[in-house]
Amino acid sequence: MASAAASASAAPAPPNLKHEDGAPLGTRADELYDRCAERPKDTTFFQRDLSNMQVAESMGELLNMVQVLVDRHLLKPMTLDGESCWKLRSRSDAEKLRRLTADERNLYNHIDQMQKEGIWSKALRARTNVTQQVLTKCLKSLESKDLIKSVTSVKNPSRKMYLLKHLEASEDIAGGPWQSNGDFDTGLIQVAAELMVRYVGEQTLTSVPSSWNNYATTDRTAAIAQKKAEVQRLRDIEDAPPARLYRPPMHPGSSHKVYRNNAHYPTAASAAEFLNNLGVLKEKKVRESDMEQLLEMMVLDGRLEKANQTSYRSVLKATDTKVYNGFVDAPCGSCPVFDLCIDEGQISARTCAYFANWLGTESVEI
């Protein structure tokens, strides 16, 4: 649609039009409608567009024809920068609109005005000045006629926002790509997060095979020399090179991950581009801010870590075993009755079942 704010004018139909020109005006108006319908959907027509179609013979006749179409709800009147313009409605929509009551039509126009932003029912009432009962009744009937729909706002979950049926709610009220129906789409987030872990991992980590630097086995002469020296025992202890350099134990054939040398850490922008290009999120475009939200959440999750203010990197665990700390690894640290435990009594170190289990001994039976 036109980028301008559309303002509807529910002009009361001048009653005497048909008396002057009769049926021909009606059929010529249909002709105008058909000509307009040939244009791409959602085109905005200005007066000169309509006159260029050369359906009407004079400007006055054109205005009359437009008025007829507006009355039949086939054209939706709008203004753009003070100039009148119109948009086409389908015949079925027009039919539905024609059957509305005045109140319903009034509400419909207000809802239409807000387009994707939607309008809160209370705001609607304030604008239209109808009673609550009328409002509720009309909104119900409009919904049943498939003209409008309601969505819950993400910002204010208690508010019901109304917008036209065929429109997608704007991100302000429906939330970003991660949300659906006002709630977080955990499945989608899960998938996206996993993709991100893989993407960032590829960018920041590299896999090193255990055999990448096999200096020890090839260096036979040195080994022989060392052995010789050992046998002769002539060396001063101070000068002797250490028999073997310390290196971490590695299984042959395995590989481990290390951070890349001079890695380019991904940012929200590059990650968003990656995800959009992948095209796994159908019909949804991930903006940079959406991606930042996801990545920040993953940092909180411990699945990524921040390399600096704007870029992210993978979390590397050099050791596989997870140790917490001395306190929680002991039974007391995660004991459900820790706060009730006292020196003597039913719950105490002497009677503790958790200690008994942990140590493989027995406690005093209570």
Next chain:
Amino acid sequence: MSYTQRETPILAQLCTFLVEDVYGELAARVFSVLARFGRQRLVDILRLSYLNRRQIGAGLVILVQQHLVARSSTDTSPTFYAIDWQHSYALVRCGRIAKLVEERFGSQAANVVSNLLTLGHTRISDLKDAYFPPDTDSDADLDDGIVNGVGTKRMRNGEPVNGVNGKVNGTAPGTLVNGDGHSNGVDSAHSNGTAKEHDGSIDSVKDLYKIVHKLMKEGWVIKLDEAQYLSAGDYHELARQLAIAEKCGGGEPTGTKQNAEIEEATLRHKRRIRDAWLEVPQTLGGEHKTNGSAYEHANKRVKINGDNDWSRGAFQDEEELVIRINPEKIAVAMRTEQLVNLVEQRLGPITARIYRIMLRSLETHIPRCFDEWADPSPAGKENSPIVEDDPQLCIYPEHIANLTTHLDICEGLDPQGICQITGRSLVKDKENPADKVLSQPVDPSKLSYHERKMVVEKHIELLTHDPFHFATWSGRGTFRIDFEEIAKALIQHELENTVEARKGPTGVKLIRALRKKGKLDERQTCNAMMMSANDIRDMVNDLTVQGFVQTQEIPKVDRREAKHSLHLVWYDCQRAREKLLHDTYKGMVRIMQRLAFERERVQSLLAKAERSDVVGNEDKYLTADELDMLKKWKEVQEKLLLQLFREDDLVATLRDFVGPMVSV
């Protein structure tokens, strides 16, 4: 009272257990009186306990000797006794101290330190006598203040401390500083030392002095000073009096400006007195010419059987010096170990070892983790230019590189980086085409000086890029370590660990979200965590109950209806830190209690196994069942004690590495 001295009932309980475990029941009885009633005079202790004066005296001697009790020292008013919580708690670290020293300075130094720990503060000449016993047995002419509590204690560490069977001899508490550091019973320690498979024995007085000198230079051993006996309050008063004398010339301070000046001068005096303890006497080193004769003096001296009238050797002043372990240094070493462990978990063993070299190279110049009496930083600290780094605290990669010859420093890095440095390239492995290997292997021991430095710099780069910022670039190719920030991050890390173990990843996520964003209402929390409110609500409740997060209700309407109020959740690291510290103390108490209970269960067996005729001949005198039970008991004991030490690690992280934090 200072932050680190803050007393809690649970800490009192823990310390009483520790004292009982190490120094026996008598000392623990006296200790518990002081723990329950606070600062007391001798007569009050007498009144409050069911002990007689002589018993209390004996108990106090041990406590004072080990610096577990502080005492006021004014001549006019009666002496007050109060517990020094820091030192009392430090009993749990005895074994660890010896271990830390051994890793750094070898087993001989560890041996000396163990003895110092056992004896409390000691005159150097007495230490010497202990190692090289004089001809006569000096036990015979000692007074009767012998306390046997120490005799049967169990040393709770992996490496038994020598001198366990020694008796701590003391005279009346009033004259302690002047010379009843005379301790004995280490003669058995000496023979123990030689019998051990690891060579911790010391062959000559020269070596002993060398070791003591080295330890003092490194700041592990310090001089004893009268002021060390003062409790925090008395010490403050002492420094304040000095400050007033300096600023007002004896008069009373007037006006806020002068008060502020005195505050500042008080802190300065506190630091000055404390720093004087660290000074090292010059002549103690091994370079002295009359070493041989000093040994002879030692023999002669005891024959004279007195303190002061023996022929003076060149060591005279130093031999009279009374030394003790520096408790603050222990925390520095523990911090090093913990940081290295963390790096090993995050970046791998080689980088961790290089980090260890870096940290240990700094340790000499770091007497303590944080200065309790630092000048308050000026208000606009952020705006002021960054202070020039102390060059002693800078790390030069080339120095570090020289110390890495025993490591395969190429490991743990991206091969691409190694290629750049050594001019190799990566090619497909012949045996396994999927792997890329170096075109020509690099032997780390044959790297040139320059290459080695570059490789080490790559490791340091890993350290700087880590979110913990284990190292920070500080210009001109040097690095420094911002210990304060790391220590804070370490506290947060432990808190997160605790929450994760108890509540799983969601709990950690919540804590992190709140820490990052501050106070949040429910919807904001959901947005930050990208989860629905239902999943979060229970977690908030649980963590609130456990004291990790706080909630707040702000009414929006006059009637303060809950429905209309804002409900905020927030996380205060400081509160969580204190809560966890308290819980950890409690956990340690439970372990000690359980240990006592387990011991009780096998009491009769232990009594038999500890009989002098059975020790060493267990197989001969104990039945198979008994041996089994004994083995089982040892396992249980080891498990519990290991856990106790790990909890101590946590306490160190939470309490000793960084001063009080101001947060939220």
